[in-house]
Every structure is written in structure tokens, then in C-alpha cells.
Amino acid sequence: MSDHKKKASYEEMLELTKQDLNTGVGRSVKHESAAKQVSGEAIYVDDRLEFPNQLHIYARMSEKAHARITRIDTSPCYEFPGVAIAITAEDIPGIKDIGALKPGDPLLVEDRVEYYGQPLLAVAANDHETARKAAMAAIVEYEELEPVLSVEQALRNNHFVSDPHTHQRGDSAAALASAQHRISGSVHIGGQEHFYLETQISSVVPTEDGGMIVYSSTQNPTEVQKLVAEVLDIPFNKVQIDMRRMGGGFGGKETQAAGPACIAAVVAKLTGRPAKMRLPRMEDMMMTGKRHPFFNQYDVGFDDNGMITGCEMKLAGNCGNSPDLSDSIVDRAMFHSDNSYYLGDATITGYRCKTNTASNTAYRGFGGPQGLIMPEIILDEIARTLGKDPLEVRKLNLYGDEGRDTTHYYQKVEDNVLPEMLADLEQSSDYHQRRREIKAYNASSPFLKKGLALTPVKFGISFTATFLNQAGALIHIYTDGSIHLNHGGTEMGQGLNTKVAQIVAEEFQVDFNSIQITATNTEKVPNTSPTAASSGADLNGKAAQNAARTIKQRLVEFAARHFNVTEEDVEFHNNHVLIRDQLMPFADFIQLAYFNQISLSSTGFYRTPKIFYDREKARGRPFYYFAYGAACSEVVIDTLTGEYKILRVDILHDVGASLNPAIDIGQVEGAFVQGAGWLTTEELVWNDQGRLMTSGPAGYKIPAITDMPIDFRVRLVENRKNREDTVFHSKAVGEPPFMLGISIFCAIKDAIASIGDYRSSPALDAPATPERVLWAVQDMQQRQTQHNPAPAAEITT
Known part of the structure; x- marks a missing residue:
């Protein structure tokens, strides 16, 4: 009897079906290039041998x-x-x-x-x-010729790369006019250099x-x-x-x-x-575009409890000199200008300003962060106006039940886990105890002031250009059981190849190491979408799964015919195939299929369902689902210098059913630090001739290890699968946690607000560099002096 027909004992087969692969989906498999990268063996374009x-x-x-x-x-x-x-x-x-x-x-x-x-x-x-x-x-x-170098100048001159666009729900003007309280203001949100290590x-x-x-x-x-x-x-x-x-x-x-x-x-x-x-670093920074700087204006009405009843926002993105992707980027800023909150009657207008600077382009979050920060700034100001805890005001304004569950672009928020996530983080971070301790500390500390903020994130997942929501993949199984995998996504360190290989390993129930991932190549998978919008694993993972399942179905049908069993009798387990009462190593089974002329190769394809957006009506469902997160951050600032330190950060983030928890946590940590850098240290400066002056690491400061939180705690939401049919019910993780860094900005403002006994919100543009923090401190101190003038005799003295 040949090897592949040898029968295993019933006990062996039963034990095998109970065993799980330790390299499949849901496992913390090491990044497929990690060892090569840390040893210097990983090959990048400049490492290739010269021709x-x-x-x-x-x-x-x-x-x-x-x-x-x-x-x-x-x-x-x-x-x-x-x-x-x-x-x-x-x-x-x-x-x-x-x-x-x-x-x-x-x-x-x-x-x-x-x-x-x-x-x-x-x-x-x-x-x-x-x-x-x-x-x-x-x-x-x-x-x-005369250049246009600022967003304000472009707005005054109607100097745009494309026409403005507006989202509207209800009558915002009437809601503002009848509001119990009303605040308005503006803020500059800085851009950000990508500063990839490989130019x-x-x-x-x-x-x-x-x-x-x-x-x-x-x-x-x-x-x-x-x-x-x-x-x-x-x-x-x-x-x-x-x-x-x-x-x-x-x-x-x-x-x-x-x-x-x-x-x-x-x-x-x-x-x-x-x-x-x-491109050398300086040339790269001067020649290529960055995250869009924004100049945002707001007018908001709210009631005595702090609930927003009406809102108008004008979001003006600095697009640079050409359209590039600015239409979609400013659109996404508009889509995310609500973050996690119901804005009442709302009008949101996005402007695409043309300036004589490098054409700004995609950056992690794709415009979302520049819109999403706005309600956090607004809600802080509402809380200061009413003398309330900002977290209390945030929770009050969260999306809720029927009537308060629809965005200003008319997409329903169907799977809102934020109320329970905020309650979880509020308790696990000891928010209220720490706020009491911080207030006591600030009252007794004349120069050092602490700040605390807990902010949520709701981020839509899908390309806003709907046609891009598609992907392809290619799988070959060779006669020794090894698998060749290629897909249309690109690996930039985020672990995409590792996750897609895990998906294929899970489908065939084989070890991760039996899968060879090859370079993204237009001759293998054509007409690919960019690896962006956090969609890499969602799209390419589904396409690879589709290819794997096509081959797997062929193998099941072959086994049923060859061994005269039903398809239900054929199961894949732990590098083996179980065919009713026969157990075969996967490699032996593949060789048998080859000898019986079964195709062991397949392409795969996936397109995201349900999504659409009618631009004329400014309504639709541009996102397949939302990913959620929350961060509680504590900082300390020096009011004499404006310097600050991140003391502690607690993060709870939703990735659905995680494909790889270790990689997902790494993405959350990295995104958070990059988001904090955007809002604190990473300042872009141009001179009055339009030349970028911060064109290298000597003048442009990305976060370093000393800028990391002293106490950094990250958890993933457990037992919460994505309700949509994503790959193994996971959620995207690349972009959403970037905006958790907004909690740092809010915590810095909280520390400055303590100077005025939390009765007013400091004026602070982003990034909150030490200089800007110092200016905001001095402004707050001056306000205090004007609010509580010294006695006349003391003034005379």
C-alpha cells in the first residue's frame, strides 16, 4: 500500500483535528522580513547590485x-x-x-x-x-512672478486647485441663531514631512x-x-x-x-x-509634498449641558501647486470633521487652496486627522466655557440611538462600540482619580503643570475614490506542497505580507513558513490599487483568500471523487488532509492531485461591497465600516520654557478579530507616536521666498525614543469581531490609531488651561512646539492678570 493510503488511528486523527496551527490567523507571527531588516540583509532598491x-x-x-x-x-x-x-x-x-x-x-x-x-x-x-x-x-x-504662499491669501483670492465642496444636514444657520451658547474661532493645523528612512x-x-x-x-x-x-x-x-x-x-x-x-x-x-x-534627503524634502496644512474655522452652538445643537466648519487645505490627490484628501477631512460625535444641524465646507509650494499629497490618515481634530478642539472649548470635565462633554456628544446615529453625509453609524470603549478606558486608566490628583498637583506647583485628556477616534475604512476598492492575488502550489503567494499590495514595514501569508496558511491549514511571498510585480497581478487608506490587508487579504479557496475547492472536489467520499468528509488540518478515515500529509496530497491533473494555481479578486457616494447630493456610504480607538494621555509642561514630557498613555484600540496581535499593537504604537509628532515637534517652516527651511533632520524634528511616553500601555479590544464580512472579521489598523495622538495635543492644552483655573481654552495652533506652548502660557497668564487685577497699592508698588 502506498504511503498516501496509509491509515492513521482514529485517536491520531481526532487529536489532529483538535490541534490549531500556531502560525495562522490570530497568532502573533513574526514579521516575515524582521530578521533580514535588523541584520541589514533586507534588500531595498539602492541595495541592488549595480548594472x-x-x-x-x-x-x-x-x-x-x-x-x-x-x-x-x-x-x-x-x-x-x-x-x-x-x-x-x-x-x-x-x-x-x-x-x-x-x-x-x-x-x-x-x-x-x-x-x-x-x-x-x-x-x-x-x-x-x-x-x-x-x-x-x-x-x-x-x-x-508673485507667489501665493499662504492659505489665507489663497482663500482671499479664490485661488483653488478645484471647486469647494459642502456637506449639509439640517439648517445650521437657524440652529446657531437659536443656540443657548455659541463659540467661534479658527486654528492652523500644520503639515508633516513623511520622513521615510528610504528616500x-x-x-x-x-x-x-x-x-x-x-x-x-x-x-x-x-x-x-x-x-x-x-x-x-x-x-x-x-x-x-x-x-x-x-x-x-x-x-x-x-x-x-x-x-x-x-x-x-x-x-x-x-x-x-x-x-x-x-533623491538625497534635502532634495527629497524640498521636491516632494507633505501632509496638507489646514486653516480651519468653526462656529458652534450648544446647550447648557454642552450638547452641540448646530455647527458650521470651513476646512481649508493647503494643496500646494497642483491637484495631486487633494480632492479626496479634503473630502476625507470633511467626512471626519465629526470624529465620534453627532454635530446637530451641520454645514461642513472644504476648500482646496492652491499655493506656490510643493504639491501636498497622501499621508497616513489622508486628510482625516486634519478634520478629526476639530471637534476635539471645539469640545474642549465647550467644557471650559461651562466649567465641565471635557470627558463628560465628549461622552454626551457621542453618536447614539436612532436620530443621533447618522453622519452629516448621511451614513449610519451602525456598530458604535465607543461608549463601552470609553467606559473601559476611563476605568482602566483611573481617569477620575488622576484628574483629581493633577488638579491638586497644579494648585501647588507654580512652574510645572500637568494635563490629562481622554479622546476617542472613529475612522472610516475604504478609499473615498470608490473604484480603488479592488485587489488581486496569485497563488501557486508546487508539487512538494510549498506555496507561492503574490498580491497587489506593497510592503512598507507594516506587516502586510505577513498578514496575507497568514490568511493563506489559515485557509490551507499549513505552516506560515511553507509560503513564499514574492515582490509585488505588475506582470503577476495587474491593475492594482495603491496600498493606502488602511486597506492593504482588507483588500489583498480577501483577494488572496479568494484565490486560496478556489484552489481548495478544486482539491476537495478531487478528493471526493478520487476516494469516493463526500466533500464534507474532506478536511484540512495542521499540515495534513483528513479524508474520512485517511490522513495524508499536505505535500503528499498535493502531489497526488498533480498526478491526477488538478490545477494548482489560481488568481483571486475582491471588491469592497456596499460603498457609494453621490457627490452631487453630498450623501452616501463612503466607508465599508468604522474602526474605533481611544487614548488617555498625561503630560507635564514647563511654564518657563514651554517644554513638555509625555508621562503616561493608555490606549484601547479596536481591530476587530486581529489577524496578528503583535503586528497590530506595533502599528498602534507607531501610529500614535507619529500622530503625536505631527501635533508637537514636527514643524515645517518656509521663508518669505517660498523656500522650505526645515529640509533635513537638523531643522525638522521627528519623535525620538526620548519623546515616547514614560509609561505606555496599549490594549486591543477583545472578543469584538467586525460585523462586516472582512477577512476573518478583522479591521484595518494602519491609519486609525494615528489620530490617538490628538490626546497629547488636548492634554497639553489642558495643562495650559490649568493656569486659568480651567475657565478658558488656550489659543494654540498645531504643532504645539515648545515656543507655541510658551506663547500660549504667557497669553493665559496675561488673561489671568486682566481677569484678576492686582490691588491698586500693589500696582503702584
Whole structure:
């Protein structure tokens, strides 16, 4: 009798069916590249071996924010030995504009400069330093034009990249007019540099048929494929994009990775030589866009209890010089301007302001944070006005039962777990005891003041551009039982490949180590959506699951025929296949299927159901579901210097049924710290000529280990599956916890408010740098002096 027909004992089979894989879904499997990354063995684009005759490219940037180009002369570039070519816009074979959705992003400037740092020409040489020197030798002459450098200036001039858009529910003007109390104000919300460890880079190799193989650090391989083909004027099928991993992306490589890839492709086309373009850090920061800074205005009515009855907000995003993804980004800011709260009769208007700065782009949260922070600022102000605890006012305004369960864009909040999450965190963080202790501490501490804030997050999951909510995958099973997995998502350190491999392992009930994950490649899975909007695991995991289940169904049907059993008699368990009373190792069963001519390969596809948005009516269901979270943060500030320290953070976050708890907790921790950095240390500064002055780590401060909370506690919500049919009922985790960092901003304001006995809310723009904190402290102290003037005799003295 052959091995595959040997029978296991009933007890062995029973024991096997009770055993679970320790590498499947729900397990804390180690990141598939972790060992390679910490040892330096992980290969990034710049680590690839140099090709023979490879060229290195440097782009000359504009030194004006707004100007006409009157002359470009590249002839001096060729005086440097080793220079192969210097290109301008005239040398591009195909299209010259690589705008993501609308025109506005010329690959190289043709005649008009739109921002300081815009690429004008590119030089390719045998080494990077020669290319840089040669590019700087080119002669460029300008006729300067008046730039628009601020959102306020753009608003005054109606200087937009696209038309404003409005969400409206009820009659906000009437609600405001009849409100018992009313407050209004404005706040500047700063942008944020992506500061990925691997800067923008692409390496391009010409192929024998006039095509290109492109190794690109991109979140959007299909977009790079499309644009490279278009600038070269060749069919898409002649361009292959290969992307194994990125050294960080955070949204900055969703659209803006295309520029270096296209320039390198043009050079490779014109010279017939491999070409690589890697942006040095300063050039990367000056040339590429950031998180959109916003200027937000609000007018809010509320009752004696602090419940909002009417609200109007104007959200003005600084889009930079071109549309890029700004329509969707400002839309998402509008969608999230309620955060977790019912705003009563509400009118929310989003403005897409055009300025002469680098075109701002996607960043973790995709505009959501810039809108979501607004109700937290507003509710703090309401609490100070009424002399209430801000948490009490927050809980009062949460989405609730019928009548208070619909957003201002008319999507129902159907699975609101926030009331119980806030109650849980309120108790586990000892919120009320600590607030009493902090008040006592502040009363006795003249210079150091502590602050505490507990804030929630409700974040919608799906691309707001509905057509992007689709994904593909490819699975091969080889005759030794090993599995090849490829999908359309991109790995940027977030653990996407690990999660998708776990999903496939779970479906086939095999060890994670038997699955080989290969580089994202447009020749394997075509027409991919970008890995963004927290959708990587949702979309690609479902597509991989679909492919796995297709193959698995073929195998079940084969086993039923071959062994003359029912399909219900065929089960996959712990690297084995149980066929009624026979037990076979998975590899043996696969080989048997191969000999019986069963296809062991399949593509998979998934599209997100239920979502739609009618822009004309400004209503719909743009999100498949909401992810929730809450953070309680405590800080201490020095009122003499404005410096501060995060003392303790308690986080409770909802990821549904976690695919990988360790990776999810890591994502929550990292997102929180990055969100705190956005609102505290990461300040972008431009001079009056439009030049970015914080163009490197010497002037731009991302959070370091000393900026981490001294006491950091993170928990995932347990026993709460996603009610929607996501992959194993999990929830997205990439973006939602970023906004937990808002609790730090609110805690800093709470500490400043203590100077005025919590009777007024401090005026504080973001980021809350020590300078801004000090100014807010001084403003609060001045208000106190005016409110409680010293006796006349003391003033005289």
C-alpha cells in the first residue's frame, strides 16, 4: 500500500483535528522580513547590485517659488567627464505631465515654475556626485512672478486647485441663531514631512523590446507603470514594475514615487543604459509634498449641558501647486470633521487652496486627522466655557440611538462600540482619580503643570475614490506542497505580507513558513490599487483568500471523487488532509492531485461591497465600516520654557478579530507616536521666498525614543469581531490609531488651561512646539492678570 493510503488511528486523527496551527490567523507571527531588516540583509532598491554602464541621475531644482523660465542652457553640463545626457522637458518622448488624477504635475518644468524645489532638468552621469555638479552648472534664467504662499491669501483670492465642496444636514444657520451658547474661532493645523528612512528612488533597466523593468520604492506600482509607459509613449504591457519592500512610505510614495521612476525611464530610453535616480534627503524634502496644512474655522452652538445643537466648519487645505490627490484628501477631512460625535444641524465646507509650494499629497490618515481634530478642539472649548470635565462633554456628544446615529453625509453609524470603549478606558486608566490628583498637583506647583485628556477616534475604512476598492492575488502550489503567494499590495514595514501569508496558511491549514511571498510585480497581478487608506490587508487579504479557496475547492472536489467520499468528509488540518478515515500529509496530497491533473494555481479578486457616494447630493456610504480607538494621555509642561514630557498613555484600540496581535499593537504604537509628532515637534517652516527651511533632520524634528511616553500601555479590544464580512472579521489598523495622538495635543492644552483655573481654552495652533506652548502660557497668564487685577497699592508698588 502506498504511503498516501496509509491509515492513521482514529485517536491520531481526532487529536489532529483538535490541534490549531500556531502560525495562522490570530497568532502573533513574526514579521516575515524582521530578521533580514535588523541584520541589514533586507534588500531595498539602492541595495541592488549595480548594472553594467549604469547611470546616476540628479535633478536641478527651481530656486524660485513662481516664475517664468526664460532660458535653460544645458551645454555646460557636458563639460564634466562622465556625463552621458542632460534632459529637459523637450526631451520627453511622450506625455510631459504626470498628474495623478488631473494635470498639473509636469515631469520637468516647461515654461512656468510653480514652487521652490520643482525639478527643471536632469543630468545622468557615471556617478551621483558628477551628475549633481553638472546639473548645478546648467544656466537657468527666470522672470519672477508673485507667489501665493499662504492659505489665507489663497482663500482671499479664490485661488483653488478645484471647486469647494459642502456637506449639509439640517439648517445650521437657524440652529446657531437659536443656540443657548455659541463659540467661534479658527486654528492652523500644520503639515508633516513623511520622513521615510528610504528616500524616493527608482532603478530602471531597458529591455530588448523597447520596454522597461522598473525597480521602484512605490506604494502604487500600477500608477508608476502607467506613467512610465505614457512618458515613453509605449504600451503599458512593455513596462514591468518590481517592488519587494519600501523603507517606509506613509502615503508619500503613493503618487510622488512616479517622478524619479519616469525621469530614470526617460534617461534609460534615450541612452539605452540602465539608470537610477535616488533623491538625497534635502532634495527629497524640498521636491516632494507633505501632509496638507489646514486653516480651519468653526462656529458652534450648544446647550447648557454642552450638547452641540448646530455647527458650521470651513476646512481649508493647503494643496500646494497642483491637484495631486487633494480632492479626496479634503473630502476625507470633511467626512471626519465629526470624529465620534453627532454635530446637530451641520454645514461642513472644504476648500482646496492652491499655493506656490510643493504639491501636498497622501499621508497616513489622508486628510482625516486634519478634520478629526476639530471637534476635539471645539469640545474642549465647550467644557471650559461651562466649567465641565471635557470627558463628560465628549461622552454626551457621542453618536447614539436612532436620530443621533447618522453622519452629516448621511451614513449610519451602525456598530458604535465607543461608549463601552470609553467606559473601559476611563476605568482602566483611573481617569477620575488622576484628574483629581493633577488638579491638586497644579494648585501647588507654580512652574510645572500637568494635563490629562481622554479622546476617542472613529475612522472610516475604504478609499473615498470608490473604484480603488479592488485587489488581486496569485497563488501557486508546487508539487512538494510549498506555496507561492503574490498580491497587489506593497510592503512598507507594516506587516502586510505577513498578514496575507497568514490568511493563506489559515485557509490551507499549513505552516506560515511553507509560503513564499514574492515582490509585488505588475506582470503577476495587474491593475492594482495603491496600498493606502488602511486597506492593504482588507483588500489583498480577501483577494488572496479568494484565490486560496478556489484552489481548495478544486482539491476537495478531487478528493471526493478520487476516494469516493463526500466533500464534507474532506478536511484540512495542521499540515495534513483528513479524508474520512485517511490522513495524508499536505505535500503528499498535493502531489497526488498533480498526478491526477488538478490545477494548482489560481488568481483571486475582491471588491469592497456596499460603498457609494453621490457627490452631487453630498450623501452616501463612503466607508465599508468604522474602526474605533481611544487614548488617555498625561503630560507635564514647563511654564518657563514651554517644554513638555509625555508621562503616561493608555490606549484601547479596536481591530476587530486581529489577524496578528503583535503586528497590530506595533502599528498602534507607531501610529500614535507619529500622530503625536505631527501635533508637537514636527514643524515645517518656509521663508518669505517660498523656500522650505526645515529640509533635513537638523531643522525638522521627528519623535525620538526620548519623546515616547514614560509609561505606555496599549490594549486591543477583545472578543469584538467586525460585523462586516472582512477577512476573518478583522479591521484595518494602519491609519486609525494615528489620530490617538490628538490626546497629547488636548492634554497639553489642558495643562495650559490649568493656569486659568480651567475657565478658558488656550489659543494654540498645531504643532504645539515648545515656543507655541510658551506663547500660549504667557497669553493665559496675561488673561489671568486682566481677569484678576492686582490691588491698586500693589500696582503702584
